[in-house]
Amino acid sequence: MVPAxxxxxxxxxxxxxxxxxxGLGALTFWRVLRxxxxxxxxxxxxxxxxxxxxxxxxxxxxxTQYGPDQLTTTYNQPPSLHHPSGTDGxxxxxxxxxxxxxxxxxxxxxxxxxxAMLAGGGLGLVAGFWDRPGTVGxxxxxxxxxxxxxxxxxxxxxxxxxxxxxxxxxxxxxxxxILLTWWPYYVRLVRGETLAVKHLPYxxxxxxxxxxxxxxxxxxxxxxxxxxxxxxxxxxIGTVLVTLSTIGFVGLGLVYPGQAEWGSMMSYYQGFGLITxxxxxxxxxxxxxxxxxxxxxxxxxxxxxxxxPRSRRVLAxxxxxxxxxxxxxxxxxxxxxxxxxxPVESEVPIAA
Amino acid sequence: MSDxxxxxxxxxxxxxxxxxxxxxxxxxxxxxxxGHVVGIxxxxxxxxxxxAQAIPRLLPEPPATIGAGKIFFQGTDLVxxxxxxxxxxxxxxxxxxxxxxxxxxxxxxxxxxxxxxAVHIRQVRESGRGAVVRTEPGPFDDSRRPSPKASDAWAxxxxxxxxxxxxxxxxxxxxxxxxxxxxxxxxxxxxxRLVRINDPETILNLYPHELSxxxxxxxxxxxxxxxxxxxxxxxxxxxxxxxxxxxxxxxLMKELIEEVNTSILxxxxxxxxxxxxxxxxxxxxxxKLVEFGPVGEIFASPRHPYxxxxxxxxxxxxxxxxPLLSIAGNVPNLARPPxxxxxxxxxxxxxxxxxxxxxxxxxxxxxxxxxxxxxxxxAAEVPQIP
Numbered sequence: 001m002v003p004a005x006x007x008x009x010x011x012x013x014x015x016x017x018x019x020x021x022x023g024l025g026a027l028t029f030w031r032v033l034r035x036x037x038x039x040x041x042x043x044x045x046x047x048x049x050x051x052x053x054x055x056x057x058x059x060x061x062x063x064t065q066y067g068p069d070q071l072t073t074t075y076n077q078p079p080s081l082h083h084p085s086g087t088d089g090x091x092x093x094x095x096x097x098x099x100x101x102x103x104x105x106x107x108x109x110x111x112x113x114x115x116a117m118l119a120g121g122g123l124g125l126v127a128g129f130w131d132r133p134g135t136v137g138x139x140x141x142x143x144x145x146x147x148x149x150x151x152x153x154x155x156x157x158x159x160x161x162x163x164x165x166x167x168x169x170x171x172x173x174x175x176x177x178i179l180l181t182w183w184p185y186y187v188r189l190v191r192g193e194t195l196a197v198k199h200l201p202y203x204x205x206x207x208x209x210x211x212x213x214x215x216x217x218x219x220x221x222x223x224x225x226x227x228x229x230x231x232x233x234x235x236x237i238g239t240v241l242v243t244l245s246t247i248g249f250v251g252l253g254l255v256y257p258g259q260a261e262w263g264s265m266m267s268y269y270q271g272f273g274l275i276t277x278x279x280x281x282x283x284x285x286x287x288x289x290x291x292x293x294x295x296x297x298x299x300x301x302x303x304x305x306x307x308x309p310r311s312r313r314v315l316a317x318x319x320x321x322x323x324x325x326x327x328x329x330x331x332x333x334x335x336x337x338x339x340x341x342x343p344v345e346s347e348v349p350i351a352a
Numbered sequence: 353m354s355d356x357x358x359x360x361x362x363x364x365x366x367x368x369x370x371x372x373x374x375x376x377x378x379x380x381x382x383x384x385x386x387g388h389v390v391g392i393x394x395x396x397x398x399x400x401x402x403x404a405q406a407i408p409r410l411l412p413e414p415p416a417t418i419g420a421g422k423i424f425f426q427g428t429d430l431v432x433x434x435x436x437x438x439x440x441x442x443x444x445x446x447x448x449x450x451x452x453x454x455x456x457x458x459x460x461x462x463x464x465x466x467x468x469x470a471v472h473i474r475q476v477r478e479s480g481r482g483a484v485v486r487t488e489p490g491p492f493d494d495s496r497r498p499s500p501k502a503s504d505a506w507a508x509x510x511x512x513x514x515x516x517x518x519x520x521x522x523x524x525x526x527x528x529x530x531x532x533x534x535x536x537x538x539x540x541x542x543x544x545r546l547v548r549i550n551d552p553e554t555i556l557n558l559y560p561h562e563l564s565x566x567x568x569x570x571x572x573x574x575x576x577x578x579x580x581x582x583x584x585x586x587x588x589x590x591x592x593x594x595x596x597x598x599x600x601x602x603x604l605m606k607e608l609i610e611e612v613n614t615s616i617l618x619x620x621x622x623x624x625x626x627x628x629x630x631x632x633x634x635x636x637x638x639x640k641l642v643e644f645g646p647v648g649e650i651f652a653s654p655r656h657p658y659x660x661x662x663x664x665x666x667x668x669x670x671x672x673x674x675p676l677l678s679i680a681g682n683v684p685n686l687a688r689p690p691x692x693x694x695x696x697x698x699x700x701x702x703x704x705x706x707x708x709x710x711x712x713x714x715x716x717x718x719x720x721x722x723x724x725x726x727x728x729x730x731a732a733e734v735p736q737i738p
Contacts (some may be wrong), residue, residue: 132414201455208410208450209575210443210473213436219469223460309460309559 032306039302045295053103060100066093068100076278085284088269094284097265102288105261108171109240112178117233120186123148125225127187128194129217145191148184156181157246164252174253178243189232193225227307234300238293245289262289356383356424357583357615358407358446363421365399365406368414374687375419376402378639381714384583389609389616391630391647393623393662397683399639400619401451404587407617408446409438426582443473447581451588453569457560463571464556467540470575475531543574546611548604566597570604577612585617590625605629623666627651632723635659638684638694644714645724655717655726655734657699693729700737701730 033040055062066072069092077087085095127144130137151159160181167173197203198221206220207213241262247253248263249270260268262285269281365377377399384390394400405411407423409430423430425446433441442448450456457466526536544552547570560568569589576584589605590598606629609616620626626633626647633650635643635658643656654660661679681698684690690697696706706729714725718732728734 201450201452202458204410205448205450205456205572206458206469207439208408208442208446208448209470209579210439210441210445210447211469212439220458224458310561 029306033302036302036305038298039305042295042298042300042302045291046299049102049292049295050106052099053106056099057103064093064096064099066096068097070096078278079280086278086280088278088281089272094265094281097260098262098284098288101261101265101285104171105241105244105292108175108244108261109237111175112182112240112244113233113236115179116182116236117186117229120183121190121229123183124187124190124192125194125217125222128191129198129221131195144187148187151181151184152188154181157243160243161247161250161252164247169252174244174247177247178240182240186229186232190225190229193228194221197221197224227304230307231300231303234303235297238296238300241289241293241296262286355386357386358617359383359422359424360403360407361422361424363403363406363423364419365402365411366417366419368417372687375689376416376639376686377406379421379713380636380639380641382634382641382644384615384617385632386615387613388631389618389629391618391620391626391633392636393620393626393633394636395683396621397686398636400621400636401587403636404448404585404617404619407583407585408442408448409433409435410442410448440477443470443579444477444581446583446585447576447579448585448587449569449572449576449589451591453565453572453589453592456572457568459560461559462556463544463558463560463563464537464540466560467543467571467575467578468536470578471536471539471543472526474579475526475536539578543578544571546577546608547571547574549574564597565593566601569593569597569601573601573604573608577608577614581614583617584614585619587619588621591621602628623663635662638689639686640694640711640727641714642695642711642727643725645726646721649721649724653735655724655731656695656728657701657734657737658695660734660737661698701733703730705729 033043052063060067071091072083072087072093073091074083074087075091076089077083079086083093083095085093085098087093123144126137127141131141132138160177163180164174164177167177203216203220206216211220244253244261245263245266248261248265249267251264251267253261253264253267265285266282269275269278275282360380360382363377363380364375366373366375380399380403382390392400392403402411402416406416406418407425407430413435418431421431425441430438430441457463526533540556541552544555549555549567549570555563555567555571560571563571573589586605590601593601602625609629616629618626618629630647632645633643633647634641635650635656637658643650643654643659645655650659651663654663658679665678679698684694684697692708693699693702693706693711695711696702699706709729711727712729714727715731716722717724717726726734
């Protein structure tokens with residue numbers, strides 16, 4: 001019955017309920033991270049990079065005293081306290097320039113990988129689940145997969161360069177150029193995972209329970225496909241950044257001060273032969289690419305452990321084989337230490 | 353005895369594999385009476401599971417195709433129902449428990465979410481928002497309680513001032529069933545207790561991989577029962593479990609059969625299991641139903657040579673002398689079934705006619721009860737087989 005007034009029990013800590021449903025409380029998340037130092041490092045650096053990007057947009061003077069196109073009176077200065085990455089031949093502070101490029105680089109990388117994941121992943125899910133020959137779904141599946149194959153047949157970097165050349169310079173042009181070569185990988189990945197998952201007994205069991213096909217896809221298949229996709233997505237952010245920099249490096253990127261991305265900056269300095277005379281000019285943006293890509297890779301590798309309930313429980317020490325006592329975030333677990341009272345091997349006896 | 357929950361008439365199922373085509377189930381007719389437990393036994397590969405999965409149309413089609421026959425359920429022929437309409441019949445109409453409890457629960461969700469999904473499916477249908485399928489009264493029958501309609505909640509009819517609608521808005525009350533989260537939770541706990549799970553509050557928050565096989569199978573049973581199905585198909589629910597757990601789950605099933613008034617089709621290759629649970633027994637051989645009748649009668653006096661051999665081959669703890677008996681020969685290859693009666697190469701009373709003429713349709717046996725039917729030309733001679 002609909003309660004006239006929401007009773008105390010009906011409103012029983014919805015936040016706790018929600019976190020329990022997700023199975024991923026902040027505390028669990030932290031415990032898994034702590035168990036895996038490299039992932040933790042990756043997570044912290046990624047967090048720092050994202051926070052830095054926000055600060056650059058909101059209040060750049062907190063991180064640097066120079067604007068992106070602000071000329072100083074010193075030229076070709078080696079790194080110093082005042083100019084952490086030195087200055088270039090025009091007197092621009094390289095540290096500031098690199099920093100100002102950060103938000104744009106991140107947004108482009110997330111946009112490309114994100115749209116590729118949603119579009120490619122969606123196509124892969126549909127093509128993988130409804131692939132019975134002789135049905136509408138089967139025809140759609142074949143068409144999607146053949147188009148994917150066509151795109152995959154081209155070397156993706158060359159294709160991206162060709163598209164970038166034909167579209168001209170600009171943020172949108174760059175995003176479109178890379179995106180067009182980026183989505184097929186997600187189709188392949190998600191379709192493969194879907195094919196593997198859809199024949200598992202729990203999908204049949206869900207079907208037997210009267211769950212509709214659409215809901216099976218969205219709930220039972222998607223949730224079990226999500227894990228490798230999110231991991232791949234995180235690793236992919238780094239790959240997109242590298243591709244972006246490559247396109248910039250060969251001279252098709254964004255070059256305006258404050259809107260330059262890192263590959264273009266490196267290319268610009270390298271083009272004057274400055275790499276031998278003034279190596280710090282290349283080092284600034286180069287180091288930025290290196291650190292960002294590495295951080296996302298480390299985080300991506302560890303995300304699998306966080307997303308998979310099995311390893312999550314073990315690493316967080318809240319499940320079977322627990323090292324520590326039951327986590328406070330899981331109050332329903334019996335207190336009494338040692339985690340959970342259900343031994344895996346022996347059976348809980350039938351109640352009298 | 354004339355109100356079958358499901359009535360299978362002349363059902364044949366073919367598998368098309370490559371250029372080959374073989375008949376896994378041929379011309380099976382079977383009724384499951386309301387409230388009865390019907391057991392199906394047979395060797396591996398005799399078509400039991402194919403038959404079980406064909407009823408709720410869960411077989412992958414292709415490679416499987418229903419070659420002929422009808423499956424009447426609540427007045428409709430399921431063979432004619434388009435596939436996209438089947439989800440409305442599955443669950444509350446026909447539900448199923450599978451062989452593999454280890455993989456039949458979704459590894460990504462906690463026990464609560466999985467049982468709640470089943471409860472939710474039923475509640476949606478009870479609230480009249482899904483396809484209307486009659487459900488059996490369950491052990492926690494609250495069907496007499498008027499279920500609040502979600503539309504009432506939206507319109508603010510239940511409580512003046514629209515508090516109910518507000519509750520829906522805050523997602524404390526389900527939009528489609530009008531039930532509060534606590535009600536669902538209570539019902540989930542009820543069903544976990546029904547399958548004798550101690551401390552269900554703890555189990556709710558566990559993932560399937562943290563549970564043993566027996567626990568998982570109990571949760572599968574709880575999920576199936578929580579939908580109050582008219583017909584429950586148990587496809588070897590204990591085969592994948594080890595013997596002690598098997599015994600526990602079987603005891604549970606037997607107790608539940610008493611408590612829950614559901615018709616059950618119980619598939620097994622274990623005669624002991626069937627003897628303990630079923631009212632009627634069907635024996636399958638090479639895709640055909642060769643004998644059907646009351647369990648006691650078949651066990652006391654089988655009227656098909658295959659049933660007789662099967663019973664003799666079953667190990668009993670009372671007869672420990674001598675070697676374990678087996679049936680000579682193998683189950684025939686269904687791509688090239690033997691001519692005539694399919695059992696004749698292994699049959700001790702086979703005559704020349706058996707090699708030519710296929711076994712007769714199930715027919716009443718003289719000298720046996722009226723509901724006891726066998727598909728043997730010489731059913732009357734079976735009792736004389738040593």
